[in-house]
Amino acid sequence: MRPKILGVIVFVATFTSVALAQEPPLKSITYRLSMSRPVSHLFEVSILIELPDELKDKPLQVQMAKWSPGRYGVFDFAKNVQEVSATTGLCPPQTRCGDVSVRPVTRVDDQTWSVEPMRSTALTVSYKVFANDLDGTFSQLDTRHANYNGGSIYMYVVGHKPDPVKLEIVAPTGWKIVNGRTEHPGQTIWNFPNWDILIDTPTEIGPDWTLDTFEVDGKKYHVMVHSFGAEGGKRAGLVKDIEKIVRAEVAMWGPPEFEEYTFLIHFAADDRSGDGMEHLTSTQIIQPGALGEPGVYDSTLDTVAHEFFHVWNVKRLRPLGLGPWDFTRPANTRGLWVAEGFTNYYGHLMTRRAGLWDDKKFLDREATTITRVEYAPGNRLMSAEESSLSAPFIDGVEHVQAMNLQNTAISYYPKGELIGMVLDLLVRGGSKGKASLDDVMRDMYEEFYVKSPNSSYYLRGRGYQTEDLERIVERRSGHDFSDFFKRHVRSVELLPYDEAFGHVGLRLVKTQSKEPYDAGLGINFEDRQAIVSVVISNSPAEDAELQAKDQIVSLAGKNVGEDWRKTLARFKPGDSVPVTIKRDRRTINTNLVLRQPERFDYKIEERPDATAEQKALRAAWLSGK
Ligand SMILES: [Zn+2]
Numbered sequence: 001m002r003p004k005i006l007g008v009i010v011f012v013a014t015f016t017s018v019a020l021a022q023e024p025p026l027k028s029i030t031y032r033l034s035m036s037r038p039v040s041h042l043f044e045v046s047i048l049i050e051l052p053d054e055l056k057d058k059p060l061q062v063q064m065a066k067w068s069p070g071r072y073g074v075f076d077f078a079k080n081v082q083e084v085s086a087t088t089g090l091c092p093p094q095t096r097c098g099d100v101s102v103r104p105v106t107r108v109d110d111q112t113w114s115v116e117p118m119r120s121t122a123l124t125v126s127y128k129v130f131a132n133d134l135d136g137t138f139s140q141l142d143t144r145h146a147n148y149n150g151g152s153i154y155m156y157v158v159g160h161k162p163d164p165v166k167l168e169i170v171a172p173t174g175w176k177i178v179n180g181r182t183e184h185p186g187q188t189i190w191n192f193p194n195w196d197i198l199i200d201t202p203t204e205i206g207p208d209w210t211l212d213t214f215e216v217d218g219k220k221y222h223v224m225v226h227s228f229g230a231e232g233g234k235r236a237g238l239v240k241d242i243e244k245i246v247r248a249e250v251a252m253w254g255p256p257e258f259e260e261y262t263f264l265i266h267f268a269a270d271d272r273s274g275d276g277m278e279h280l281t282s283t284q285i286i287q288p289g290a291l292g293e294p295g296v297y298d299s300t301l302d303t304v305a306h307e308f309f310h311v312w313n314v315k316r317l318r319p320l321g322l323g324p325w326d327f328t329r330p331a332n333t334r335g336l337w338v339a340e341g342f343t344n345y346y347g348h349l350m351t352r353r354a355g356l357w358d359d360k361k362f363l364d365r366e367a368t369t370i371t372r373v374e375y376a377p378g379n380r381l382m383s384a385e386e387s388s389l390s391a392p393f394i395d396g397v398e399h400v401q402a403m404n405l406q407n408t409a410i411s412y413y414p415k416g417e418l419i420g421m422v423l424d425l426l427v428r429g430g431s432k433g434k435a436s437l438d439d440v441m442r443d444m445y446e447e448f449y450v451k452s453p454n455s456s457y458y459l460r461g462r463g464y465q466t467e468d469l470e471r472i473v474e475r476r477s478g479h480d481f482s483d484f485f486k487r488h489v490r491s492v493e494l495l496p497y498d499e500a501f502g503h504v505g506l507r508l509v510k511t512q513s514k515e516p517y518d519a520g521l522g523i524n525f526e527d528r529q530a531i532v533s534v535v536i537s538n539s540p541a542e543d544a545e546l547q548a549k550d551q552i553v554s555l556a557g558k559n560v561g562e563d564w565r566k567t568l569a570r571f572k573p574g575d576s577v578p579v580t581i582k583r584d585r586r587t588i589n590t591n592l593v594l595r596q597p598e599r600f601d602y603k604i605e606e607r608p609d610a611t612a613e614q615k616a617l618r619a620a621w622l623s624g625k
Helices: 003-022 195-199 235-253 296-309 336-353 359-375 384-389 412-430 437-451 466-477 482-489 497-502 564-569 612-623
Strands: 028-034 042-050 060-063 081-088 105-107 112-115 122-130 146-148 165-170 176-179 189-192 203-206 210-216 219-227 260-267 275-278 282-287 506-512 521-526 529-535 551-555 576-583 586-593 600-606
Touching (some): 081 105, 112 122, 165 195, 176 260, 203 219, 235 437, 260 296, 359 412, 384 482, 412 612, 497 506, 551 564
Antiparallel strands (some): 060 112, 506 600
16 A cells, blocks of 8 residues: 555646646746766756746646656656755856845655745756666766766656756767757757657767768668777678668658657666667667677667667557656556567567568577567466556566566567567468558558547657557458457467468477476575575475575585586486575575476477468568568
């Protein structure tokens, strides 16, 4: 029970409806961002607000979002906010603008501050935000650069998210600013139709990034690269390959809505794990390692193919529940298996259509996803729609409380990827090649983004529901898909792989996993101690009564090192391996009885009896022609 949060929701809902019904828009909202001391990791933000006369006696609330679009975990950005203050006048700290007086600021709850205008129609609310994560959701300011994602930096004025906003950035000397809405070099001021678009425009500010540009069908694409390690002369090739991906995806969807688009790419060397985040006219890609290092180039293109597909799928064509948002509570949507899962599928397919992969590489990649999904215990417990609704728990969230998600959850990324691929092949097969999931996606884009009347101030069109996708799949294929959606989208039944691959003369081959045994155990090393991290349900580890957080002292009579799997691999299924653990300050001896792994590896191969017609369907699928 969380009655306090419930209280906030009720309050905000009431306030918003009052605000929309009666409260006029603010006369102006200007965000001013400065960074006078990069080494401190503190962004300095001022919000300059001009109030209409009717609002000068009402408290004004500003709020830090709890999460931001594209990543559905709740992070409470307010935790990094400090020194909130307010004065009269449009006057950020450090600027000289005559007489100003202080206005009282009260913290209302975990994310909200209230300011008393006291009859003043011009107010400046100022605060600092600590930011030291290079990431698709958080932000970073240090001596190398500033890179921000607006949701973690900019408060909104409660009730006024739809109002137009202006942004002014004051960068350190010699640092240049770039984002997906840069119109000319040296630009420091932007206007946005509303706060949502402000935070949809991640921005890089630094002394030494590079910018390459290419054109596809009259639209301009910029590739900003900021490298913390050696590029090994690979940047020009990378830009050329990004252009191939753009061409393949534009060939499927048709011309994108924007005139210019910017890839913001960091080669982050040793800085945390990778990330990619989609935006309306840009993407943030954080790639660990250096461009010159093995594997980094290909991994970057993988992310590019995924994020650029989001230009259509999720940023514009979006499931119901994805915008406009209430940032006081997590997002709830059933459609992330389409928004992210189909994007995973098409990211791979487009890399093949762009000519960067051959057929085998694409089919091997999908087979790897099948192996991963079919082995995950949560795949038989959590449907694609439920996985989407669980996003706030499973999307990049670290857990303090003990949980069982490793046994019960499945990510909508790989699960949706497989549903997308199977659906595509069933539509292609069922319509004898007359239709495909490409057609379905284009129809969805037309109907829900281009042609629907706007359902809110946020973007064009309206959100779709699973039933809408089902209807369009049926219309395009000429077949009833209600059973498919019931079994494989709203429930957890095995996908009809054989039927789907059969249409294109392929088959799925299942072989016993090469893993020599199954233990159902995960071990983490903390302070050189081996600590049980995962116990899979109904596994040998659970039979041995092992528990998460047990300290393993010895395994098969030996000390436990990072190579513990090799120790177990010397035994066969059926063997009993002695394990000594410490729990509750006691030493406990038990036996781990290994099993034959019920784990399979999948491969997608050509059927020996594939017909010419099936091969033609396959060629059309893989080439997009
Ligand atoms: Zn994505």
